[in-house]
Amino acid sequence: AQTVTQSQPEMSVQEAETVTLSCTYDTSENNYYLFWYKQxxxxxMILVIRQEAYKQQNATENRFSVNFQKAAKSFSLKISDSQLGDTAMYFCAFIFYNNNDMRFGAGTRLTVKP
Amino acid sequence: GAGVSQSPSNKVTEKGKDVELRCDPISGHTALYWYRQSLGQGLEFLIYFQGNSAPDKSGLPSDRFSAERTGGSVSTLTIQRTQQEDSAVYLCASSPQVSNEKLFFGSGTQLSVL
Known part of the structure; x- marks a missing residue:
């Protein structure tokens, strides 16, 4: 079974600064999707960004980008120019191709301070 | 509808009572998922539906939990003889088809068992 680990229960960042949230996962498969959701x-739950495992290029969505290290099974989220509205729980998630069971990490509570 | 709708938004019940939680997915979405989010925890997969059938019920935590979906649309999650440990947010999500990786979430039902 695949597992998703988020080792940072809580984080904070000053407005306009950059923060990185960590996520690691465990699987022996090659074909899967990875996600970051914001709550x-x-x-x-709002989808922030997704990454297909077969793509080497890191996904980017405006101020949000990922650092996908497939060999290390690491999928971190970088938020640039943090805004107060980014304050939320962030969940890393994983699903195999052609599977129906999306697995989530325990979440990281991010607080953006003015 | 425009989004996934869940009702009630909040439910307070007494230990031992039965509760029904409702999920109305996005029109046309064939796949429907139930997750449980306990305080400070990630999302725990409960069950998914492909149309009206539920191929995988292994995520249901006990035989007090059951779910059904009728007409390929609305789903009901029923918890019988509720216990205090059932207190959590129950989230529903739908997607256009099974094995589609993009989930659309509702706002959940906060269940409190006194």
Whole structure:
């Protein structure tokens, strides 16, 4: 079974600065997707960014980018120019191709300070 | 509908009572998922539906939990004889098809068992 580990329960960053959230995963398979989801106080999970394992190029979405290290099974999220609205829980997630069981890490609570 | 809708938003119940949680997925989405999020924890996969059938029920934590989906649309998660450890946020998600990696989440039901 695949597992997802987020080793930072809580983090904080000053507004406009950069922060990196860590995620590692464990699988023996080669074909899978990785995700970062954001959960604000409204509880609704919002997809931030996704990465396909076969792609070597790191995914980028505006201020959000990932550092995907397949051999190390590492998938960190970098948030640049942090904004107050980035304050939320962030979950790393994993799913195999043609599978139906998306696995989530325990989450990192990020606080952006003014 | 425009998004995944869950009801009720909050539910307080007494230990031993039965509760029903409802999920209305995005119209046309064939896959539907239930997750449980306990305080300070990540998301725990409970069950998924492909149309009206649930091929994998192994994530349900006990036989007090059951779920059904009718008409390929609305799903109900039922918890019988609720216990205090059932207190959590129950999140529903849908996707256009099974094995599609993009999930659309509802805002969840906060269940509190007193």
């Amino acid at each position: 604000p106080p409204s509880r609704q």
